[in-house]
Amino acid sequence: MGARAPRPGVPVRGSESGRPVMAALDLLGRRWTMRILWELSQAPTGFRELQRRCERMSSSVLSTRLDELTGARLLTLHSDGYHLTPLGQDLVEALSPLDAWSRRWARETDNAAAED
Amino acid sequence: MGARAPRPGVPVRGSESGRPVMAALDLLGRRWTMRILWELSQAPTGFRELQRRCERMSSSVLSTRLDELTGARLLTLHSDGYHLTPLGQDLVEALSPLDAWSRRWARETDNAAAED
DNA sequence: GATAGTGATTCGAAAATCGAAGCAAGGGAT
DNA sequence: ATCCCTTGCTTCGATTTTCGAATCACTATC
Numbered sequence: 220m221g222a223r224a225p226r227p228g229v230p231v232r233g234s235e236s237g238r239p240v241m242a243a244l245d246l247l248g249r250r251w252t253m254r255i256l257w258e259l260s261q262a263p264t265g266f267r268e269l270q271r272r273c274e275r276m277s278s279s280v281l282s283t284r285l286d287e288l289t290g291a292r293l294l295t296l297h298s299d300g301y302h303l304t305p306l307g308q309d310l311v312e313a314l315s316p317l318d319a320w321s322r323r324w325a326r327e328t329d330n331a332a333a334e335d
Numbered sequence: 336m337g338a339r340a341p342r343p344g345v346p347v348r349g350s351e352s353g354r355p356v357m358a359a360l361d362l363l364g365r366r367w368t369m370r371i372l373w374e375l376s377q378a379p380t381g382f383r384e385l386q387r388r389c390e391r392m393s394s395s396v397l398s399t400r401l402d403e404l405t406g407a408r409l410l411t412l413h414s415d416g417y418h419l420t421p422l423g424q425d426l427v428e429a430l431s432p433l434d435a436w437s438r439r440w441a442r443e444t445d446n447a448a449a450e451d
Numbered sequence: 452g453a454t455a456g457t458g459a460t461t462c463g464a465a466a467a468t469c470g471a472a473g474c475a476a477g478g479g480a481t
Numbered sequence: 482a483t484c485c486c487t488t489g490c491t492t493c494g495a496t497t498t499t500c501g502a503a504t505c506a507c508t509a510t511c
Contacts, residue, residue: 227441232366239437244369247433250348250468250498253360266489274350277469282490291440292447296489306443313432317363320429321355324407325343327422331408366467366499382458393500398459412458 224287246291251276251284253314256293256303260311265300340403362407367392367400369430372409372419376427381416 225232225246227239247253251273258264258272270281285301288294293307303311341348341362343355350357363369367389374380374388386397401417404410409423419427 227437227444239441240373240434241370243433243437243440244373248364248366248369250364253364254357257356257360267487275470277471278490279470279492280468283468285490292443306440309439310436313436314430316429316432317359318356320426321343321359323425324359324422325355327408328343383456391501393502394459395461395501396499399499401458 224290226291246287249284249287251280252288255281255284255288256307256311256314259294259301259303260308263297263300263302269301340406342407362403365400365403367396368404371397371400371404372423372427372430375410375417375419376424379413379416379418385417 225242227237227242232245254273254276255269258269264272266278266281266285270276270278273281285294285296288307289296293304293310295302295304341358343358344353348361350361370389370392371385374385380388382394382397382401386392386394389397401410401412404423405412409420409426410417411420412418
């Protein structure tokens with residue numbers, strides 16, 4: 220349970236500045252991180268079920284990510300599984316335009332493929 | 336120049352479904368990807384300068400990412416450097432709430448640290 | 452021709468991720 | 482109590498990704 224998650228105000232990979240957004244980009248740019256947040260925004264979920272929903276992500280990485288996100292105060296673990304904190308919910312809301320964007324991306328990718 | 340970038344409509348890591356948002360989460364969850372988009376949203380930038388701005392990210396990964404993002408039609412290369420396409424600009428706009436969120440995160444992290 | 456800048460590749464080393472197996476704890480049910 | 486099942490989570494060897502310094506091929510300028 221190491222506290223090696225990026226935090227705002229601390230140098231992170233790719234930025235000595237400590238700018239908060241750089242810490243966020245480091246945290247979110249790790250494999251499965253955004254996916255975990257995405258899944259938890261649907262419903263609180265236990266460890267093994269979370270692993271199932273992410274199509275068998277490795278348990279060791281899941282454990283590491285849950286540590287990081289808990290350390291970043293975006294998650295908490297209760298009896299009914301992992302929850303987003305209010306801060307974590309805000310993050311998911313901040314990321315929510317991604318869904319609409321990705322559909323536009325899909326449309327344009329189809330169009331481009333049709334032209335090739 | 337492999338075409339191994341995630342694309343909407345195709346199974347990606349963690350999702351066989353081909354749901355566009357899953358492809359987006361896979362693409363964006365690779366190291367440096369969001370940071371590159373973030374830097375390019377400020378100004379078109381050449382390969383070496385991009386590497387400098389990201390505090391010496393390795394050139395091999397930069398090259399791979401630029402391939403992926405170009406293949407995903409989010410970037411193009413012109414004489415004055417790499418540009419976001421309109422689609423890429425939309426993506427950065429979709430991600431822009433992250434900046435405000437990260438500042439809130441920083442505030443709450445400070446508060447929490449003060450309580451400990 | 453020499454020098455310097457560019458985008459990009461190579462390749463051995465280091466770090467991150469994978470995944471199957473297993474551990475310890477907590478219920479039920481018998 | 483024992484057996485059985487599920488849980489959150491760890492271990493560890495194998496695989497994949499990332500690193501980073503050197504280098505290539507090309508262009509422009511002198």
